[in-house]
Amino acid sequence: MVKNYTETVLQAISEALNAGRYDVMTVITVVITVIVFFIVISLILKFRNKKRIIKSSEASYQHLIRKSNLTILETDLITKLASTLRSPEMKYLLLVNKAKFNSAVQKIGELSEKELSLLKSIEAKTGFASSAKLKDYSSTKSFSRGMPVYLELESKENHPGEIYSISDSDIIIKLPAGRQIIPDNKLRLYSFSPYGLKTYILNIEKTKEGLISARHAE
Numbered sequence: 445m446v447k448n449y450t451e452t453v454l455q456a457i458s459e460a461l462n463a464g465r466y467d468v469m470t471v472i473t474v475v476i477t478v479i480v481f482f483i484v485i486s487l488i489l490k491f492r493n494k495k496r497i498i499k500s501s502e503a504s505y506q507h508l509i510r511k512s513n514l515t516i517l518e519t520d521l522i523t524k525l526a527s528t529l530r531s532p533e534m535k536y537l538l539l540v541n542k543a544k545f546n547s548a549v550q551k552i553g554e555l556s557e558k559e560l561s562l563l564k565s566i567e568a569k570t571g572f573a574s575s576a577k578l579k580d581y582s583s584t585k586s587f588s589r590g591m592p593v594y595l596e597l598e599s600k601e602n603h604p605g606e607i608y609s610i611s612d613s614d615i616i617i618k619l620p621a622g623r624q625i626i627p628d629n630k631l632r633l634y635s636f637s638p639y640g641l642k643t644y645i646l647n648i649e650k651t652k653e654g655l656i657s658a659r660h661a662e
Contacts, residue, residue, distance in 0.1 A: 496594070498533045500634065503592035503604060505536035511588075512539065512569040521562045525552055542572045583662045584615050584644055587635070593617065596632035605633075608655055615646070619654045631658065 509519055525548040526535035538545045545567075549555075555563065566572070587593075591607040595617070608618040617633070631646045646658035 500592065500594050500604070501534050501536055504635075505539070507590060507592050508536055508539040511590075512566075514566065514569060518562050518566050518569075521559055521566065525549065528552055539570055545570075545572060584633070584646070584660045585610070585612075587615065591635070594634040595619070596634070613659065614649070614657055615660055616655055616657050619656060621654070631656065633661075 514522070522535055522538055525538055525545070526532045528548045528551040529535065529537070529544075538548055549563065587607045587610055589607055589609060593605050593607060595603050595605045603620040605620060606618045608616040610616075629648050631648055633644045633646055635642050635644070644661040646661050649657045649659065651657070
């Protein structure tokens, strides 16, 4: 759609100039129109990208809530801690990154006895209470079943997907309803890790009934 609008504007400008209307006001109007048009397009694309990131972040957050079996009171506390983040909508990071979690607790200041009790429960459920190192997200081998991801399909649009299964050599992804991918194509996959947005390029091996199989990627 953006491409069509761009072509329409450029065609209109070209026709205006070819018609011989080269007076100063026309040239100024054309220049201003072009500037305003591209500013608007830039804002639209920026908004779409932010919307995609927020949607994917929320999907990751919901997945982590279910995985850690957090209660409503515990998620309310996570939301409170997220208010200290530069981007509160990225609150899923508090459930996967111990450093960010601890930093948020320090910034939030004094907590009630009930909140401290909830805090300990969250630490236990997320594994922050142990000395375990952060999971390595350098490869898709680190993914887990049911993990939400985003897929860039042939249309270059991003659509939500889900990790269906994992093996030592392959990863199987569940596609959005009604979507199909031609085998042997490359697929760009996005996921959120404690280190931010990660991108992987997968080589598709086969597809079947809304599922795609691909080799692991780094």
